[in-house]
Amino acid sequence: MKEDLKNPHPGLETVVQGLAQASEHASCLVKGPLDPCILVIMGASGDLTTRKLVPALFNLFMNKGLPKPFLVAGCGRTPLDDPAFREHIGAGRDFGDPRAWTEFAAAFHYVQVDYDSEASIRSLADRLAELDARHHTGGNRIFYLATPPSLYQTLADLLGRVGLGAQGRGGRPFTRIVIEKPFSHDLETAVQLNRILARGFEESQIFRIDHYVAKETVQNILVFRFANAIFEPIWDRRFIDYVSITAAETLGVEHRAGYYEQAGVLRDMFQNHMLQLLAMCAMEPPARFEPDRVRDEKVKAFRSLRPFPADRLDDHLVLGQYGSGKMNDRPVQAYREEPGVDPGSIVPTFAMMRVFIDNWRWQGVPFYLTSGKRLPGKLTQIAIRFKRVPHSMFRHVLTETVPANVLTLGIQPEETIRLTFQTKNPGAEVCLRTVRLEFDYLKDYDGPVLDAYEKALLDCMQGDQMLFWRQDGVEACWSFIMPVIEACEQCQDPGRRLRVYPAGTWGPPGAETLLPDTALWRT
8 A cells, every 4th residue: 555655647657767768869860860751741832831841851950850861752743753853842941051952852752653553552552662672672662642632541541552552571672651630520431431441451550640739749648747757646636726738820711712611610620639648648657658548638638628518618618710800900801701601600709618538637627618710829839727725824914815826838839848936926915926937948958959840750660650540539539529510510500509600819709718727827
């Protein structure tokens, strides 16, 4: 019994040791030499490739974080040859070092592909075999589906059908497939997509990317929790009052109206990003710091979510849609006035949700999840509000109550950890002053910094699935969120629940009544 009191969380010591060992390589991008490979980008002429993937790959190249040899085979419907493709990916961009860019771009090749033609995919297989033989990439391939989600099932089926999902014994040479969220439209289509993926790929080959979790500061939550003995013992219902998780955006729907009209904020943000952030805060320590052990604990957290009370939805959920307003003193139009949006749309662009986790650690502790578009600031953070002191010895001399301690994990734009606590103001009278300890993630660090896509691409090349979704996690989150979505979409008057808020404000009226302290997400 005494031993249990010394270490109330079995496995914690093992996790800390694993994290400490990983930190020995903090100045290195990779654990060791990377195997050569070909990155096959399906949708290579699209926005995701030029805006995210190419800059991420170039930064890895400049920091010597790519394997040698390394090739990119860009695939798309647009008729291009290799020189035209290289010009396309570099158009309008200043990469700083023209000579380095020329060397980097030489690794890019282009294959015109018809996405729903088996014959076209077989031609791609022939071209990959040719590139592999010429550049000695060892038969290692990563297929990145940078296409609209509507093409995932078709491409996964064709790649598997022509044998491009096959890999060698023991994963040598390797074949991997990367898909972006959204992971389908609902639970039924998520199961269907996985069934098709499983025909040609094993689960160990499938990398479902969530760039929120790939952010360095999100990963730092695990290190903060499990490598610091002063925090883990108080990380539960006995000491924590509630947790607020916020992902605020200043942008509107932009060019994504076609997708967003079918998704809305609950599918776009809550089924994936918000629940992943919740899991990082709420999961139990795994026995070992290994991908499947960590993902096991995340799934346990998802499965412990209390089912939403559909008959009392308004007690736990606030939905909103941005109207016209001002951003940075510039007038912006309402969501319903955006190009491609139905003028009578009832799609929510804001949601605040109160959820509970029914397990021993978190019973009774509310988690507030908030995300919205056209809010005053771009902000992603997690605020843990601790319980107030149980008895104030200062109640006879203080005119105010003693504020609770708050721990804030800033993810973007400020990558910080802040802890507030109380001190006395100088002077004869006892007056409280709230001060804070603060850690800046990048202060006193001059090594390479990876953005989310750089980290995700590097993990794909290393075969590390730690930060990627596993299918059981996808299904658990869809199982939790779908009753909420259905209750909102299938009620007799779904527009009644939707509250319009002016663009440039912190959401609709009513949000402040759900969350006890709105300052925890309006900062």
